Amino acid sequence: MATATADREQWGSRIGFVLAAAGSAIGLGNIWRFPYITGENGGAAFVVLYLLCIAFICLPYLFAELALGRNSQKNPVGAIAAIKARTPWMLVGALCVLTGVFILSYYGVVAGWAFGYIFKGLVAPATDAGTYFASFIADPWTVIPLMGFFMLFTISIVASGVEQGIERASKVLMPILLVLILVVIFRSVTLPGAGAGLEFYLNPDFSKVDGGVVLAALGQAFFSLSLGMGAMITYGSYLPKSENLLVSGGYVALFDTAIALLAGLMIFPAVFAMGQNPSEGPALVFVILPEVFGAMPLGSFVGAVFFTLLSIAALTSTVSLLEVVVSYFVDETSWSRKKSAWLVGGFTFLVGVPSALSQGGSDFFTNQLQLFGQTGFLNIMDYIWGNVSLALGALLLSIFVSWVWGADAAVRELQQGADGFTGMAVAVWRFFVKYVCPLFIAAILVGKVLGTI
Numbered sequence: 001m002a003t004a005t006a007d008r009e010q011w012g013s014r015i016g017f018v019l020a021a022a023g024s025a026i027g028l029g030n031i032w033r034f035p036y037i038t039g040e041n042g043g044a045a046f047v048v049l050y051l052l053c054i055a056f057i058c059l060p061y062l063f064a065e066l067a068l069g070r071n072s073q074k075n076p077v078g079a080i081a082a083i084k085a086r087t088p089w090m091l092v093g094a095l096c097v098l099t100g101v102f103i104l105s106y107y108g109v110v111a112g113w114a115f116g117y118i119f120k121g122l123v124a125p126a127t128d129a130g131t132y133f134a135s136f137i138a139d140p141w142t143v144i145p146l147m148g149f150f151m152l153f154t155i156s157i158v159a160s161g162v163e164q165g166i167e168r169a170s171k172v173l174m175p176i177l178l179v180l181i182l183v184v185i186f187r188s189v190t191l192p193g194a195g196a197g198l199e200f201y202l203n204p205d206f207s208k209v210d211g212g213v214v215l216a217a218l219g220q221a222f223f224s225l226s227l228g229m230g231a232m233i234t235y236g237s238y239l240p241k242s243e244n245l246l247v248s249g250g251y252v253a254l255f256d257t258a259i260a261l262l263a264g265l266m267i268f269p270a271v272f273a274m275g276q277n278p279s280e281g282p283a284l285v286f287v288i289l290p291e292v293f294g295a296m297p298l299g300s301f302v303g304a305v306f307f308t309l310l311s312i313a314a315l316t317s318t319v320s321l322l323e324v325v326v327s328y329f330v331d332e333t334s335w336s337r338k339k340s341a342w343l344v345g346g347f348t349f350l351v352g353v354p355s356a357l358s359q360g361g362s363d364f365f366t367n368q369l370q371l372f373g374q375t376g377f378l379n380i381m382d383y384i385w386g387n388v389s390l391a392l393g394a395l396l397l398s399i400f401v402s403w404v405w406g407a408d409a410a411v412r413e414l415q416q417g418a419d420g421f422t423g424m425a426v427a428v429w430r431f432f433v434k435y436v437c438p439l440f441i442a443a444i445l446v447g448k449v450l451g452t453i
């Protein structure tokens with residue numbers, strides 16, 4: 001095992017880590033998935049539940065992942081081995097690494113669509129937005145090269161290293177993202193009729209809440225913060241002991257939540273102003289929004305801006321997915337960072353091809369393939385890796401940190417760089433991470449699995 005801890009890379013600054021980790025968290029999950037899940041689950045009441053999940057479940061769990069990563073200075077497999085070597089717990093680390101490859105494989109497909117849609121305004125479609133989108137994602141000669149480009153960007157950032165690649169790219173890309181979002185929000189809320197969208201989004205009606213809505217909120221919160229597969233173990237492993245994990249982690253959660261909330265503010269006023277339906281599902285961003293843009297002044301410009309920001313957000317997330325796997329090969333084998341990034345990235349591209357073909361490109365991958373109540377390769381992959389595996393990973397990792405490694409050891413790690421973390425705050429965190437998190441996460445998992453059998 002190559003354990004050159006002394007030479008291990010580190011973030012160059014606190015803001016660098018915060019932006020990179022926020023970049024991992026902020027992605028298609030915030031801008032594409034959060035609005036359509038909110039739309040499907042009734043609007044403002046869902047948003048309130050989502051915020052409760054972030055504060056009471058995800059935040060305590062995020063600290064657990066960061067503490068484990070910084071303590072071991074390792075990838076998820078190495079981090080677990082450092083505490084419980086040669087036990088079945090190592091399989092949890094392996095699950096993290098595998099989940100990274102598989103989520104990246106289909107996430108890269110959707111990211112490729114977003115990338116392609118930047119230029120879509122230039123080729124003004126003759127058909128309606130729905131037909132155009134359906135033919136766009138069905139064409140293998142469009143989607144496979146787009147996914148390939150996206151993987152190339154991702155690989156080149158990861159290959160350049162933690163500080164020179166990931167941190168540097170995040171420092172440039174994240175501020176651009178924020179500015180672009182503000183531009184689109186401004187256009188959206190100043191449309192005539194935007195008020196109905198604000199009402200739907202901001203005025204809760206709790207009669208719409210049931211168990212399914214709570215599970216949807218919790219699942220979305222985990223995915224959005226990049227939790228459950230060791231991404232935050234890996235990013236935490238590049239932090240120095242002087243860093244205050246509670247403050248930095250708090251910023252990451254704050255930024256991620258703020259961007260999700262802003263994404264809703266960008267989308268719902270426009271959807272309502274244009275008389276569209278907010279519960280349109282995954283097509284909300286790719287079909288409804290282009291229709292909205294098409295019908296408004298400066299629409300093709302705003303459209304290009306919007307899909308640019310979606311691509312940027314996706315890129316800093318694909319970087320983190322690849323980094324988890326690359327960190328494993330760099331720590332545990334003799335492979336260099338460059339070699340690992342290119343080999344893992346190339347392999348992931350190949351695994352992504354069936355997902356790219358599953359939106360009409362191949363009848364087999366689109367319609368015939370069915371598993372766990374899902375139809376089509378991409379949906380099956382998202383169900384297995386983006387839902388069940390993340391929930392399982394989060395459950396096992398929270399048990400590992402609080403019961404196997406031990407809450408006391410985790411608290412000692414968190415206290416390095418955070419002297420004020422004592423007394424009541426410690427007691428509250430221990431209670432959440434030992435009991436509340438595992439219980440709630442077990443509930444998502446059972447809910448998800450029962451939902452499909």
Ligand code: TRP
Nearest residue numbers: 025027028029030223224226317
């Ligand atoms: N959080 C990202 C998003 O919202 C996606 C993502 C990146 C992710 N890395 C992850 C999700 C690790 C789960 C685990 O789009």
